[in-house]
Amino acid sequence: MKKELSVDTATIKKKDTFFAKLWEQRAWVMMSFPFIVYVIIFRYLPIGGWVLAFQNYWPAKSLFDQTWVGLENFRMLFDDPVFFQVLRNTIAISAIKLTLGMFFAILLALILNEVRNLRFKKITQTISYLPYFISWVVAANLVRDLLATDGIINEILMALNIVDKPIMFLGVPKLFWWVIGFSHVWKQIGWDAIVYLAAMTSINPNLYEAAMIDGASRLQRIRHITLPALRPTIVILLILNIGQLMNAGFEQVYLLQNGRVIEYARIFEIFELDFGLKMMRYSFATAAGIFRSVVSIILVFSANYIAKRLDQERLF
Amino acid sequence: MSRRFTRRSTEDILLDAFVYIFLICLIVVTLYPFLNTVAVSFNDGLDSLKGGIYLWPRKFTTFNYRMLLARPQIYQAVKVTLARTVLSTALGVFSTAILAYTISRREFVLRKFISTLYVITLYVNGGLIPTYFVYRYLGLTNSFWVYIWPAILHAFNLIIVRTYIEGLPESLIESARIDGAGEFTIFLRIIMPLIKPVLAVVALFTAVAAWNSWFDVFVYNPMKPELSTLAYELQKVLASAQQMSTSMELAMSRAAAGANEVTPRAIRATMTVIVTVPIACIYPFLQKYFVHGLTLGGVKE
Structure with missing residues (x-):
């Protein structure tokens, strides 16, 4: 009895101190309040808009007069053969970009780390950004x-006699994923290398010295000191990027695709755009968006969990 | 000693050769498309169709630029792009700084709540259609403000700035508080000057994003030519070029050139240069800041 009472006063007291503190910190509350409202309006209201997916939404009617259809839109989505094409394209493009992007960024970082002329290194890096x-x-x-x-x-290619007539790179469906992959490398390589270079600066120089005294060659030093030192960074970035697997990079794909390659280029955002804004199947497109978001969240949390299990730094 | 020296030097030479060849290839591959586009933009449009323009214009002319900048819609797009870039950067930097300051205070009761609210937005978003309807409901469609409000606060920038402020010595703020400075004064007079380097990063990211964006124009303001941006104008040129096959583009170019007009290829090149040059001029000067800022972003909690 007495114990219960003391718990009660403790909660009251805690509540009290919360509001007392809030009042005491009113300057900070006033400074941050507009941005709480801001994030709710601009980021959370659209998430609230997910109810559209459970309706047969038509903009002429108010949100509350819509016909509710339950999971009908999701059923239609999973029955649509195009949906699986979209899923395949999204994951394939992300995976290709992830693999090529990481490989070349690590390669560039290792190479830049071997440049002794600092001026040349700096200029190359500036250009690469x-x-x-x-x-x-x-x-x-x-x-x-x-x-x-x-x-x-x-x-x-023609001058080297590798092909005898020009290839229409952007018109061949099978090549499209690779066009996306390599143009991604072209755009990102310099930037992505920054993280690996930063990780390299924290390697103890004594390690290299000791290896040199033991007669290790430069390649051996890269292989046995630099690369192992990068492993935590590589693992973390790999896991982080797996969380982004549903995000194939809308702008790039949209801007490089065309009618000839659409079966390999249609990713989630393009699907949502076509069905939502162009065909005005708003609820259907929202359902596709929700599917993408939910899978993304699951991926991010699994990635976070795996990272934790691997005893690495947590993502958030 | 000498034996080791010679053995290492052979491998050294090979490795160095590989390193320098790789990097020179990288420089060429990175810069060539830009330089080629600049060359085409300064070359006579009809002459470019014959091909063979690489790094230098063959028939030099500034006609493409004069023609393009004389178009009222391009002139308008330049104004809108500048306005959105300046406004969203100014608002973005200030908002990010002030909110980051409050949530960097360990004793602030709403610290955890606000941080969580923003971190979630890194991973979940409403998606295209719900966002469209919310913005329409808010009266942001067919309006300039759709370029500004959604863009001013990004969780990633917020985390970078918060981490930076948390690294500042607490004694500076304490002594100002003892001197009787209010919270807002502390923020403006003490914090703002100290976090300039990280704000430069936020400004760069926000400005580049604003300058480069075209999708919001495409979705929210397609019927408002007076609200078009440079990047969107370029996207339209690209889209129309993509619909034509090269031979059609060639034919159209011939026809256009006959009428003393610039060719589509020349328009594309010239627009590309106009959109790229401001960015290419600014980012090298902020390099030391963003490299640092990026590594900061990786440090969580």
């Missing part, structure tokens, strides 16, 4: 020119 900062609209224009039938890549 440039593609990261430009819009995909610009990048898509450049990629299109490079890969055009009269573009430089075809010219080089």
Whole structure:
């Protein structure tokens, strides 16, 4: 009895101190309050809009007069053969981008780490960041020119007699994923290498010295010191990126695709755009969006869990 | 000693050769598309169709630029793009700084709540359609403000700035508080000057995103040509070029060129240069900040 009472006063007291503290900290509350409202309006209201997927939404009627259809939209989604094509494309494109992107970024970081002329290193790095900062609209224009039938890549291939007539790189469905993969590398390599280079700066120089005294060659030092030191970073970034597997990069794919390759280019966002805004099947498109989000969340949490199990740094 | 030296030097030479060849290839592959586009933009449009323009214009002209910048819609797009970039950067930097300051205070009771609210947005979003309807409901469609409000606060920037503020010596804030400075004064006078380097990173990210974006124009303001941006104008040029096959583009170019107009290829190149040059001029100067900022972002809690 007495114990219960003391618990009660404790909760009251805790509540009291919460509001007392809130009042005491009113300057901070006033400074942050607009941004609480902000995030709710601009980020959480759209999530509330997920109810659309359980209705047969028509904009002319108010949100409360809509016909409720339960999971009908999801059933239609899973029955649609295009949906599986979309799922395949999204995952394949993400996986190709992830693999190629990581491989080349690590390679570049290892190579930059071997440059002794610091001025040359700095200039190369500065240049390598440039593609990261430009819009995909610009990048898509450049990629299109490079890969055009009269573009430089075809010219080089023809001059080397590797092909006898120009390849329409952007028109071959089977090539599309690789066009996306390599244009991703082109745009990201310099930027992505930053993280690995940062990880390399924390390697103890004594290790290299000791290895040199033991007669290890430069390649051996890379293999036995630098690469193992990068392993935690690689694992963390790999896991982080697996959480992004449902996100194939809308702008890039949208801007580089065309009618000829659509069966390999249709990813979730393009599907939502086509069905939602163009065909006005709002509820159906929302259902697709929800599917993507939910799978993403599951992936992120699994990734976080795996990272924790591997005794690595947690993601959040 | 000498034996080891010679043995190492052979491998050294090979490795160095590989390193330098790789990096020079990287530089060429990175820069060539840009330089080629610049060359095409300064070359006579009809002459470019013959091909063979690589790094330098063959028939030099500034005609493409004069023609393009004389178009009222391009001129308007430049104004809108500048306005959205400046406004969203200014608002974004200030908002991120002030909110990051409050949630960097360990004793703030709402610290955990606000942080969680924002971190969740990194992983979950409403998706295209619900977002569209919410923005329409808020009266943001067919309006300039759809470029500004959704873009001013991003959770990633917030975390970077919060981490940075948490690294500042607490004594600075304490002594200001003892001197009787209010919280807002502390933020403006003490915190803001100290976090300039990280705010430079936020400004760069926000400005680049604003300058580069076209999708919001495409979704929310397609019927408002006066609200178009440079990147969207370029996207339209790209989209129309993609629909044509090269031979059709060639034919159209011929026809257009006959009428003393710029060719589609020349328009594309010139627009690309106009959109790219401001960014290419700014980012190298902020390099030391963003490299640092990116490594900061990786440090959580």
